[in-house]
Amino acid sequence: MIDSRPADDGSSIRRRRSCDVCGKRFTTYEKVETIPMIVIKKDSTREQYRRDKIENGVLRACYKRPVSAEDIQAAVDRIETKIFSMEAKEIPSSQIGEIVMEELKGLDEVAYVRFASVYREFKDVNTFMDELKKILK
Structure with a gap:
């Protein structure tokens, strides 16, 4: 060494x-x-936390956007730091989603809307427009 x-x-x-x-x-x-963290999914099932799932979600949201690989990795690092700083053994996936959206909002607004549209399961154009109005304010 x-x-x-x-x-x-x-x-x-x-x-x-x-x-x-x-x-x-x-x-x-x-x-x-660290001690494995358990993620509580929307359907109440539980699975072990996996960083790659967050990375994949952020990468998909930033697809064809002017966001560097370094910025994406730094964002995922910040997301993971926030998650583990809660020091909880179990965390709802909804809480992770909110942390990811907050990070994406500062990284790229289009990536944020892409992620939010999948995460929040926009049912129609009106809910999509409501989310856009939040950004524009």
């Missing part, structure tokens, strides 16, 4: 290493394992 320090996100360790065989240098990131 060559170097070890906290990563920029503060929740992982960045280590610079070198291969014993070829000498090539590389970086690894180690995350601290």
Whole structure:
């Protein structure tokens, strides 16, 4: 091992290493394992929290939008930090959705509306327009 320090996100360790065989240098990131968080879904079923589900939702919302991959990852990091800072063993998916929407609102308004339209299951144009009016205020 060559170097070890906290990563920029503060929740992982960045280590610079070198291969014993070829000498090539590389970086690894180690995350601290926490007690698994359980997500309570809309239908009252429970499943283990998975970061990739949030990443996929944010990526879909930001599809073909001028949002960099770094900004998306930073947003997902902030979302995850908010979720875990609640220190709850179980969290409703509706609460996670609200946190994601709040983060997307600051990232890209179109991405926010896309996510909200799926998350809130807009039934008609009027509910969609109500959400747009909230943004415009």
